[in-house]
């Protein structure tokens with residue numbers, strides 16, 4: 001019998017069992033520790049590919065003289081790429097089954113830079129699992145993930161991430177969770193917005209002082225936008241070993257709520273951060289909190305960024321910088337927020 005005869009093959013496909021990938025909600029127990037098998041060597045090529053496509057052009061990550069002026073030996077691996085690669089490696093075990101990346105918090109990096117050639121070994125611990133009161137077919141799982149130097153065991157990047165994960169057995173729900181979330185309107189906007197004059201630490205600190213006197217907010221938009229294409233949607237996540245079908249299987253995603261493949265959350269976020277960093281003198285990334293992904297980004301959507309400056313403090317790991325806390329909101333061509341999160345970064349002080 002010719003198994004490639006279309007009728008025979010259609011019957012064969014119907015009869016065959018699919019060897020499934022990924023884990024259902026029921027497979028996760030609080031306290032489980034998962035060592036992720038894929039590993040990744042952090043290369044200069046991978047770093048430059050990620051950073052170029054997301055418009056992150058800080059010269060310290062591209063040129064040796066600029067890197068040395070920042071106190072690095074060579075251009076290091078950027079924390080955005082490190083974060084995306086750490087998460088990418090975990091997808092096969094944690095979220096390949098499907099479900100949405102809802103948010104992440106407590107993203108932290110040690111002070112020491114990470115250099116090309118470092119091999120990444122990643123592990124995650126299940127820290128929380130809950131039923132979704134609005135979506136019976138999903139549960140909500142949070143993991144604490146640590147990306148380590150495979151040779152030394154040093155933690156290079158850590159965070160807590162939360163995803164919706166498909167349940168093997170859907171549960172009954174009254175849909176009350178979604179209704180409760182809609183009830184909170186939040187505080188009103190300030191009447192006046194102030195834009196910092198420049199991108200040095202003092203520009204942010206001075207703008208905050210003026211805003212405090214005038215009961216205003218320090219908030220502004222960035223001009224650049226990046227339309228999502230096959231490279232950003234499909235290639236970048238695969239370059240971090242992220243096997244989520246959301247980013248590369250158009251066939252399966254046609255039947256999903258988005259109806260199409262969607263941008264990896266870390267690409268959306270890095271792109272918005274790239275826009276924000278293009279208007280500041282970044283010295284070092286310290287960490288990120290309260291990151292949320294509000295709606296899908298797909299091929300053809302354009303990612304823009306909006307920044308609110310929350311706090312500024314003169315101290316930092318270097319005398320040449322101060323510390324600033326920002327809220328960044330990525331939004332699309334219809335002005336809908338797609339990502340938000342707070343970021344703590346050291347920003348270079350104005351040279352005398």
Ligand SMILES: CC(C)(COP(=O)(O)OP(=O)(O)OC[C@H]1O[C@@H](n2cnc3c(N)ncnc32)[C@H](O)[C@@H]1OP(=O)(O)O)[C@@H](O)C(=O)NCCC(=O)NCCSC(=O)C[C@](C)(O)C(=O)O
Pocket residue numbers: 091095096099100101102103104131132133134135140162163164176177178181242244246262263264265266291292293294295296297
């Ligand atoms: C998911 C959608 C459809 C839900 O839309 P909705 O209107 O139903 O939203 P909701 O009602 O606000 O949230 C649903 C439930 O999630 C909970 N929730 C919500 N946020 C959080 C959070 N941060 N932490 C903890 N829980 C959270 C929330 O409390 C609620 O719980 P409930 O069902 O019990 O009422 C909508 O929010 C959406 O479209 N978001 C965008 C998702 C997205 O595009 N993510 C990035 C791309 S996917 C990706 O990168 C994949 C990755 C990295 O490869 C990979 O994980 O494998």
